[in-house]
Amino acid sequence: MAGPPQRFITPEGFARIRAEYDALFGEERPKLVETIAWAAANGDRSENGDYIYGRKRLRELDRRLSHLSRIMKAAKIVDPADQRAGDQVRFGATVELADENDNRREVTIVGDDETEAAAGRIGWSAPLARALIGAKVGDERMVRLPSGEKSYEVIAIRYPG
Numbered sequence: 001m002a003g004p005p006q007r008f009i010t011p012e013g014f015a016r017i018r019a020e021y022d023a024l025f026g027e028e029r030p031k032l033v034e035t036i037a038w039a040a041a042n043g044d045r046s047e048n049g050d051y052i053y054g055r056k057r058l059r060e061l062d063r064r065l066s067h068l069s070r071i072m073k074a075a076k077i078v079d080p081a082d083q084r085a086g087d088q089v090r091f092g093a094t095v096e097l098a099d100e101n102d103n104r105r106e107v108t109i110v111g112d113d114e115t116e117a118a119a120g121r122i123g124w125s126a127p128l129a130r131a132l133i134g135a136k137v138g139d140e141r142m143v144r145l146p147s148g149e150k151s152y153e154v155i156a157i158r159y160p161g
């Protein structure tokens with residue numbers, strides 16, 4: 001049986017996922033179990049809000065822990081500082097783009113499990129990231145978005161380190 005597919009992730013992204021897992025497993029879950037045990041000791045569980053909510057929250061928390069655990073097991077950590085082709089867009093690159101109207105934006109290509117659109121971190125399998133992979137400064141790339149096709153020019157590429 002084949003294992004889970006590899007999931008590329010930056011060292012920082014992996015550290016964030018690990019920290020969330022540790023906080024949920026080491027702090028929040030034990031407190032929740034204690035609250036459920038306390039609520040269960042108070043008698044009738046069918047009308048005990050603390051008990052019912054606690055059990056529901058525990059199921060949600062355990063699902064999240066399971067999800068984070070699967071991500072960490074399948075993770076392949078790729079340090080963007082180690083990228084050799086610094087003149088091309090690769091995993092971990094921060095890319096400055098300009099659209100047809102010279103509106104500029106900056107995106108960093110990260111693992112799909114560490115995306116955060118508001119911070120400009122896009123997953124490497126996103127349409128924009130896929131269009132940019134391999135591009136060099138001055139290249140123009142067409143991207144199919146839900147709103148239609150859009151053209152971007154690569155203005156700058158940089159890697160950490």
